[in-house]
Structure formats: C-alpha cells, structure tokens
Amino acid sequence: MKGIIRIVEHDFRNFFRYKWWLVGLISMNLADLFIMAIVYNKMLNPNAMGPVKDYFKFFAPGLTVTGLFASAFMIGREVNMERRREIHHYMLSLPMTRLELAIGRVLSGGLRGMVYMSPLLLTCFLFVGFPTVVQLLMILTVLFFLAIGISGLSIAIAVSTSSLEKFITARGLVYYTLFFCSSVFYPLSLIQDLGKEGKFPMVLVNLAEINPLSNGSDMIRSFLLGTPSFSPNMIISVLVFSTIFTLSAAFAYIQIIERT
Amino acid sequence: MIERDIRLFFQYKFLIIMRAIWFVSQIVLFGLIASRMMSIPNYFQYYVAGLSVMTLYSAAIFIGFDIYEEAEHGVFEYLLSLPVSRRQLVVGRSIGGGLRSFIYVGPLIGVSLYVIGSINPLNFLVSLFALFLFSFGVSGMSITIAVIIKSSDRFDILMGIVDALIVRLSTAMYPLAVVQAANPLYGGLASFNPLTYVSDLFRWGAAITVLDNPLLPLLGVVAFFSLFTFAGIVIYEGHIEGGGWQ
Numbered sequence: 359m360k361g362i363i364r365i366v367e368h369d370f371r372n373f374f375r376y377k378w379w380l381v382g383l384i385s386m387n388l389a390d391l392f393i394m395a396i397v398y399n400k401m402l403n404p405n406a407m408g409p410v411k412d413y414f415k416f417f418a419p420g421l422t423v424t425g426l427f428a429s430a431f432m433i434g435r436e437v438n439m440e441r442r443r444e445i446h447h448y449m450l451s452l453p454m455t456r457l458e459l460a461i462g463r464v465l466s467g468g469l470r471g472m473v474y475m476s477p478l479l480l481t482c483f484l485f486v487g488f489p490t491v492v493q494l495l496m497i498l499t500v501l502f503f504l505a506i507g508i509s510g511l512s513i514a515i516a517v518s519t520s521s522l523e524k525f526i527t528a529r530g531l532v533y534y535t536l537f538f539c540s541s542v543f544y545p546l547s548l549i550q551d552l553g554k555e556g557k558f559p560m561v562l563v564n565l566a567e568i569n570p571l572s573n574g575s576d577m578i579r580s581f582l583l584g585t586p587s588f589s590p591n592m593i594i595s596v597l598v599f600s601t602i603f604t605l606s607a608a609f610a611y612i613q614i615i616e617r618t
Numbered sequence: 619m620i621e622r623d624i625r626l627f628f629q630y631k632f633l634i635i636m637r638a639i640w641f642v643s644q645i646v647l648f649g650l651i652a653s654r655m656m657s658i659p660n661y662f663q664y665y666v667a668g669l670s671v672m673t674l675y676s677a678a679i680f681i682g683f684d685i686y687e688e689a690e691h692g693v694f695e696y697l698l699s700l701p702v703s704r705r706q707l708v709v710g711r712s713i714g715g716g717l718r719s720f721i722y723v724g725p726l727i728g729v730s731l732y733v734i735g736s737i738n739p740l741n742f743l744v745s746l747f748a749l750f751l752f753s754f755g756v757s758g759m760s761i762t763i764a765v766i767i768k769s770s771d772r773f774d775i776l777m778g779i780v781d782a783l784i785v786r787l788s789t790a791m792y793p794l795a796v797v798q799a800a801n802p803l804y805g806g807l808a809s810f811n812p813l814t815y816v817s818d819l820f821r822w823g824a825a826i827t828v829l830d831n832p833l834l835p836l837l838g839v840v841a842f843f844s845l846f847t848f849a850g851i852v853i854y855e856g857h858i859e860g861g862g863w864q
Binding site for chain 2: 548
C-alpha cells in the first residue's frame with residue numbers, strides 16, 4: 359500500500375509541473391463552453407434536442423466528462439515517454455511489487471483526472487444546478503471509476519506502442535471515436551435516429567450507447583436536468599469499462615515493461 | 619529552404635495521419651450528427667467547408683514547433699552555416715511553412731468539395747488564392763510568436779489558447795449573424811478575424827453562401843498576410859544572429 363501511495367505522489371508531482379499547460383487546457387475547455395455552446399444555442403433545432411432546449415446546459419456535463427477524459431489520458435504520455443527513455447528500469451528497481459507499481463500508475467492517472475475535472479464540474483453545477491448530496495456522491499464515484507478506466511486505457515495503449523508518434527496516433531483514434539460516438543456533444547437519440555435511417559453504421563450507434571462517456575454525461579444530466587431518465591445501466595457501463603481497462607492496463611504494464 | 623521545410627513536414631507521417639483521421643472523423647461523425655441538431659439549412663456543407671479552413675490553420679501553425687526542435691537539437695547552427703543569405707533563409711522558412719500546409723490540405727479540400735458537391739469555378743480560384751495567402755500569414759504568425767516566446771512549452775500553451783479563441787470566435791463553425799445574435803462582443807471580434815474572412819471566401823467559392831462584397835474579406839486576408847509575413851521576417855531575421863534564438 360505504501361508503494362502505491364509513493365507512486366501516486368510521484369505522478370502528482372509530475373502533474374503539477376505542467377501547471378501552465380493545465381491552465382491552457384482549462385481555458386480551451388471554457389472557450390468551448392462559453393463561446394461555442396452559447397453560439398450553438400442560437401442555431402439549435404428545438405425539435406432535435408428533446409426536452410433540453412438550452413445547449414449550454416446540455417453541453418456543460420459533457421464538457422466535464424471531456425475534461426476528465428483528456429486529463430486522465432495524460433498519464434499514458436508519461437508512461438510512453440518513460441518506456442522510450444528507459445526510465446522504467448528505474449521504476450522497476452524501486453522497493454515495491456510490480457502490482458503496486460501498476461496499480462499506483464492507474465490510480466494516479468485517475469486521481470489526476472478527478473483533480474483537473476473538479477473546476478469544470480463546479481462550473482457545471484454553478485450554471486446548470488446543484489445535485490443533492492446523494493447524487494453528488496454518485497456523480498463523484500462514477501466519474502472516479504470512469505477516470506480510472508480512462509487512465510487504464512491510456513496506459514495499455516502507451517505500453518503497447520513503441521514511439522510517441524504511434525502513441526499520439528492511437529490516442530487520436532481513441533479520442534475521436536469515443537468523443538464523437540457519444541452523447542457528449544449531442545443527444546443519444548440523434549445518433550440512434552441516424553442509425554435507424556441507415557445513415558450511420560449500427561456498430562457506431564451501439565458503441566455510442568455503451569460508451570462510458572455517454573453514460574457518464576447522461577448520468578450527470580439525469581440528475582441536474584432530469585433528462586434522460588436515470589438508469590442503473592449508466593453506472594454498470596462505467597464500472598464494466600473501468601474493470602476491463604484497469605485489469606488490462608495492470609497486466610499489460612507488468613508484462614510489457616519487464617520484457618523491454 | 620522551401621524544399622527542406624516541405625520534406626521535413628512530410629517526415630511527420632504519424633502527425634499527418636492523425637490530422638487526416640481528425641478531419642475525416644469530424645466530417646463523418648461530428649459533422650453528420652451535429653448538422654441534425656441545427657436549424658440552419660445545409661449546415662453539414664457549411665461545417666465541412668469551415669473544417670477545411672481550420673485544418674489549414676492548424677497545419678500552418680506547425681512551423682513554430684519546428685523552430686523549437688531545431689534550436690533544441692542544434693540544427694539552427696547548421697542552417698546558419700549554409701551558403702544562403704539570412705534574408706533567403708527567413709523568407710524561405712516563411713514560404714515553406716505556408717506552402718507545405720497548403721500542399722497537405724490540398725487533398726482534404728478535394729474531399730470537402732466532393733462532400734459539398736458544388737463549386738463556382740471563378741469564385742473558387744479567388745478563394746484558393748485567399749487560402750494561399752492565409753496559410754503564409756499563419757505560418758508567419760507562428761514564426762513570429764515562436765521567436766519572441768523562446769519556450770516551446772509556453773508556445774504550445776499560447777497556441778492552444780489562440781487556436782481555441784481564433785477558431786471559436788470566427789465563422790468557421792457558424793454564420794456571423796448567429797455569433798452576433800449570441801453575443802455582440804463575440805460578433806465584433808469575429809468580424810475582425812482572418813479565419814472569418816477566409817472561411818467566408820471559401821464558402822463563397824464552393825457556392826454554399828453568397829457574399830455581397832468579396833473584396834472586403836479578400837483585403838482582410840491580404841492585410842493579415844502582409845502583417846505577419848513581413849513582421850515574421852523582420853523579427854526572425856533580428857533574432858537569428860548571435861544566438862538570439864536561444
């Protein structure tokens with residue numbers, strides 16, 4: 359357990375070294391909310407949006423999840439860099455088990471995502487509305503598991519790619535597929551309608567439905583806006599995603615890092 | 619210098635692939651779905667045209683990162699030792715930065731036109747000229763900021779913020795009337811944004827929208843090009859002697 363805490367501390371120190379980078383990233387996220395969402399609000403088709411007619415309120419929970427995703431994914435870049443510069447030999451020489459090392463990396467990636475996401479979530483509450491205490495605890499728990507899953511996914515990609523360019527390309531593919539095939543930017547019903555009309559592949563519609571980013575955003579919306587209605591499937595989807603990628607990342611990290 | 623910069627750009631094959639993935643996914647995923655929730659007719663075509671301009675902008679910005687790479691790896695001394703004058707070196711970089719982004723975005727513009735499905739040949743030639751000047755201007759702006767800031771991290775952050783503001787406060791994603799209706803301040807800023815001028819001209823060339831007076835945005839692009847190309851050259855030239863770029 360001590361080893362895990364040390365790794366989390368190490369990764370947090372690294373995280374705060376990029377403070378200006380984080381400020382830049384938050385500025386970009388806020389520009390999306392306070393410029394793009396406000397302008398989009400003026401050209402929305404009210405029939406397409408379902409019960410939520412205000413795009414700003416619709417997008418704020420999605421933006422929180424987007425920010426969480428981007429920051430939790432940052433750990434992958436560091437792990438990839440350590441592998442390329444062979445710093446992982448030093449990490450392996452530390453007095454802790456391989457499992458502690460792997461769990462520490464996944465956990466710190468997730469916690470860093472939560473720290474980064476906090477101001478965005480607070481902004482969302484300020485402009486959209488505050489949840490009850492139980493709802494707040496549920497939101498934080500689900501987002502924490504989501505962050506752990508994203509961190510795991512990022513580490514699994516980082517240790518499986520031998521160069522920064524390959525990591526960035528793989529990251530881009532994952533980013534765009536998960537972001538755009540989700541309800542972060544638009545209601546899920548729009549994607550489902552396109553699928554029914556045969557204008558969108560059903561495989562991508564199914565991906566959007568089980569996408570943890572869709573379920574995370576929709577769960578926050580269900581508490582703050584009352585739509586879509588809350589379903590336990592939202593939590594189950596995030597937990598399944600988190601379990602799969604935390605275990606895959608821990609396994610891949612231990613196996614690949616020892617081999618290279 | 620121009621040839622070297624173009625060769626250098628096409629060595630970043632993963633970056634090129636990633637940009638292409640971004641472009642295609644923006645069209646087939648975001649563009650297709652988002653156009654469903656907009657009340658503006660033909661928003662999909664409108665968005666695809668704006669996307670081409672945004673891609674050109676982000677490709678042209680990349681020359682600034684090359685300058686940091688060269689400074690970090692000691693390539694700058696080699697460049698200064700080449701049998702070319704300082705002026706040729708600087709002008710070559712500026713032209714190379716603009717030209718390579720234009721070459722890269724060319725096929726993507728072809729894809730956009732195929733998706734949009736319409737074109738006004740004469741207007742399109744004018745808009746292509748504006749895109750060409752715009753890519754030189756952005757390249758010059760990137761060089762200017764890179765040599766002034768001298769820290770790749772700060773440059774990265776600043777360009778991210780500038781990118782977020784310049785793209786969102788323009789007509790790349792939405793019409794000017796909507797931006798003005800949303801917030802008069804945003805509308806005012808978007809009216810003086812070179813990305814607005816070039817996006818409007820490109821849509822006019824692709825026969826998506828009509829422009830009352832295309833000369834005004836064209837003059838805006840020329841002014842942007844002149845300011846940053848020449849400012850970039852002067853500032854870059856002033857910083858390359860005596861290790862001023864370090």
